[in-house]
Structure formats: C-alpha cells, structure tokens
Amino acid sequence: MTIGFSSRTAASRSAVTRAALTCSAVCAAGLLAAAQSPASALTDAFPRAPRPAAPPPSSLNQPGIQVRPRPGAPEVPDVSALSWVVADATTGDVLAAHNAHRRLPPASTLKTLFALTVLPKLPGSTLHTVNERELEGIGAGSSMVGVAEGITYRVSDLWRGVFLNSGNDAVHVLASMNGGWTSTAAQMQAKARSLGANDTHVVSPDGYDTPGQVSSAYDLAVFGRAGLRNPDFARYCSTAEAMFPGHGSSTYGIQNTNRLLTGANGVERYPGLIGVKNGYTTNAGNTLVAAARHGTRTLVVTLMNPQAGGGLTVYEEARSLLDWGFAASGEVDPVGTLVDTRSVPAGGPSAAGTRAAGPARPGPAAHPGRAVRPAAGDRPLNSPRPVAAAPSEDSGLGWSGAAGIAGAAVLGAAGVAFALRFKAGRSGRG
Template structure:
C-alpha cells in the first residue's frame, strides 16, 4: 500500500495499469474516488487540500451524535434551541413548541439539510459548542486530520475546513452505521407539521432523486450534498454495483452550473467502477487512523461559542 505521503501531493494521483481508463476531466478543486469495502483510494486530486465543506460536514455531525439518542425518543423544541441559526440557512421547518421524534429531526438533517434540526439535536447532545468539540475528536479518531469544526451544521465560519479525503472517510464510516445508511438513502418522507398534519420532504441530493433534470445514478446509496457561497457545491456520494461499493467526494467544481457537482461525481463513479481491478491504489482511507483508537470513540470537551452569521449552508 502506498504511503499517505502520495496523497499529499498536488494534482491528480492515480496508478493506472495497462489498459485502464484515464481519469475523467473534472473541474473540482479536490476529489477522491475510494473503495468503501477495502478503504483503498483508487484516484484523487488534491486529496488533502483544506476547503470549506458546507453541509457535507453534517456527515461528521451524524457520526458523532447519532449513537447518543434512540430514534424513537420524543422532544419538544424550545425557542432557545432554535436561537443562533445562521441567516439564509437551509431549514426543514422545525417549530418552537412542537414535539418531534429524534428520527424526524434526522430526516430533516439528511433530506432537507435543515440547520434548524441540527441545532435542536446539538442542544440535546449537550450544546452547540460541546458538539463541535465532540465532532473534532471524532474526526481525529477516524484519521481525518484536515478537518476543523467551528459550526456543526456546516455553516460557513472562519477556520472551518475539511478535505475530500476526510469527507470520504466520514462517508465510509457512515455506511457502516445502519441508521446513517438508512437516513442518507431516504428519497422522501413525511415530516410533522401543525395540528397533527404532515408534509412531504424530499432529499436534495439530485444524484439520488433525479430531481431538477439530473439523472439519478444507478445503484446510488446516497450520503450528503452541500452548498454555501464560500464553499461552492460539495458532495459525498456512494454507489453499489455488483460486489463493489465506491465513495466519491467532489469539492467545488469550477465549471458548469450548480448541478455540475453531480455530473462530476457521476463521471468519477463511472470511472471508478470501470477502473476497479485495473489500477493500483494511491492510498487508503485507513492510512491516517490512529492505531490505538476505535472509530466509535467520542470524547466530549467544552468548546467555543457558536459562530456569527455567515453565508448559508445547504
């Protein structure tokens, strides 16, 4: 297995065998294609470049907080829990005084990328600042060394960064959690409304749903998309064909319109499935993970106050 230093190099890293297809020409500032089963990185471009993650950081939030609360727990939302949501944030429609199941809130996080749902779950978890520190500790136990958490919902904040490598690590870990895997693959569901009513919410990951003219990717499992004006469009996606599951991360395409992130992910997935078995790995998603720690470890610590308002996360 190549040393992690190979993935530290700038530009595209790939080790093609004879007859292997060339990597696609994509415009993202950073990307990774990895085998979710083995953890082998098949190809990458600026894998460890630190960039704002937008709402793909919610993958780390879920890995950190999901184990803390059974999905059937009910909670009545207070005004305090909804305070401090950044201006222009994506919302699912959580209402003060309404009682929700924890599973409802997680649907709001994964499908609508609801920062309101994140704020409520973080409050249940001990607070916004403690949750940020727990996420930071979780990232390190997974070997994600490029990530610095300031705002658990992915909302732009000074100093908050991740990388295509780290986000692929989070996506792979998420697929091993049955709750995470179920939520991230849900296309649509009913969300509680007023007076006992419900309304439909749909996943904003167009590569999963096929919405807005984006063709759904065959075998796509899901995971998480994101957008802020600072981060651009970001995506962690996983798909399964035959006996192989691939993870791709795409960060901030520089060409095309807003949905270009899905087309670049599609091209990378297509390449990955065609190239699998015909390339030598350039690294591993386990390559930086501390030997003495387990992925399920979560270490709570006190943390700083929530960040000031900044551009919205989607």
C-alpha cells in the same frame, strides 16, 4: 590392592575416547543437517512463490491528479472540482484523487461528521418538544426543514430533516439535546481525530460558513465510509422522500436535495446510488459525498467546489468519477488508503419503530452488466474482517531446536565414551 592402568591400557583408553568424541562431532553435524533438510527439500520440491512487493508509499499529499493505471486502464475523467477522491468503501483503497488533503470549506457535507458524532447518543424513538432557545443562532440563509417551537418531534424525524433537507434548524435542536452547540462542535472535532481525519476543523456543527472551518475530500471520504457502517446513518442518507410533522396532526412531504438520489432538476438518478450528503454555501461552493454499489463493490466519491458549469455540475462530475471507478476495478493500483475506521464504534440506537419515512421509492435501476445490491438502509456495509497472520514459511526447528538436538548428540556420545572407558578399565585391573 591398588587399582591402576597399564601403559597399553591407557593408550587404548585414549584411542577410545578420541573415537567417541569424533563420533559425537559427526553425529551432531549429521543431526543438524537433518534438522534443516526437510525445509530444504520442501523448498526444492515446491519453489517458494515470490513475496509481494510492499505497496508504494501514498501519493495523496502530492498536488494534482494522483492515479496509478495499469496497461489498458480507463483514463481519469476531466473534473473541475478543486479537490476530489474516489475510494473503495470496503477496502479503503483510494483509486484516484486530486488535491485530496486540500483544506476547503465543507458546507453541509460536514453534517456527515455531525451524524457520526451525535447519532449514537440519541435514540430515534425519543420524543422532544422544541423550545424557542433551541432555534436561536441559526445563520441567515440557512437551509431549513421547518422545525417549529412547541411541536413534539421524534428524534428520527429530526434526522430525516438533517439528511433530506439539510435542515440547520434540525441540527440546532439535536445539538442542544446533545449538550449544546459549543460542546457538540468539540465532540465533532474529537470524533474527526479519532477517525484519523486531520484536515478537519469544526466551528459550526451544521456546516454553515464560519471563519476557520475546513475539511478535505479525503476527510469527507473517511466520514462517508464510516457512516455506511452505521445502519441508522445508512438508512437516513439513502432516503429520498419522507413525511415531516407540522402543526397539530398535520404532516408535509420533504425530499432529499441530493439530485443523484432523487433525479430532481433534470439530473438523472445514478444506478445503485446509496446517497450520503450534498452541500452548498457561498464560500464552499457545491460539495458532495456520494456512495454507490454495483455488484460486490461500493465506491465513495467526494468532490469540493467544482469550477465549471452551474450548481448541478457537482452531480455530473460525481457521476463521471463513479463510472470511472467501477470501470477501473482491477485496472489501477491504489494511490493511498483511507484510514481504517473498523476499530471506531459504528453502532447507534436503532431507528426501528420510528415514524414511517413516507412513500417508498423504487429501487435503483440496474447498471448494465452488473447486479445491484440492496440499498445501504437495508443492508449496511460490511467491512472485511482482519485475517490472522499465517506462520512464516521459514519457521521450523530453528536454532534453539537444532542446538537441543546437537546437545543430545554430544551427551549420547559422551555416554558411549564413558562406557567404553569403564570396560577398558576393568580389563586392566591386577
């Protein structure tokens, strides 16, 4: 027996097939619309907030004063330094700057980079007896703390000699322990590059005037900010007074030469000052890296070679920039950022258990209207942690998900068509 279809049955089958395909297309379109409708509904019910505009490009490479004030922002003070920077130590935002990348002799502020490079390698409790060779080659007129041949020092003593008295003799001994003068200079150069400080060229690790040795206010701000992440660095740079070993069992007092920290020579101490490092040479003039904390904010200010006044001008200009930076909180937009140093290891051997630093100094006076957090030696600066990226607001089923739904719809409709066709075929058998 032959199985076939009559012309009426074939027509019926063709109509059923067309209907099924039409149903498939309608079903697919409906499902695609349904796949998009929830996001559309959410968008309509809760209008999407405008995305923040990308920050304007950095203007730190431009000459002159760079600042982006909002209406009502305080005016930037008149500062005579050839180069300066005011930056937020936590976020890295540069609030204002003047010739930030101008390359100038850094003097002893370069010791910040020396400490960043060598501190992690020499535990503070290590004992070392100084020999004559280690004190050779110290430049004429160098600042000295009084390191002497034959005396045994703790490494922590030597670091206090570096930070408080800016002792080039202490730097020479520590550099010798670190592999030598030339090797230490090369390590410092590599450290500067790893921090993104590309204006710095190191020749003499102690900052002594040497042809070709330069840095910039920007790079010094990077070094100061990175240093505050190291508890030992923060402790040493905030120490105002200490006792230093002499011959036999004798000791003598040394004082930090940063007048904003000590209030010496008629310079008023700055409230909340953490420290960091000052410097002076004939070619560099006066240089300074200063950090201060008011409330929840920590600022880093760097100045290189003020052109007005005498040797104390650098401190008064730093004071005016710090005052401005705290007053301008939320009133200016950044003109650039310090490179992020969080990926660079900040740790170092703890100075705990080392020789006592001498008489404790009183805490910083409270700034009017602001609480003062503990000094950095008690609480090192904490940089913000990276925030995980949130899913995009446009995320949903996407085209791949919608295509899957459409494909399922077509297969379902095809199945309906096949079933109807099979039923129609059975009704036409002879």
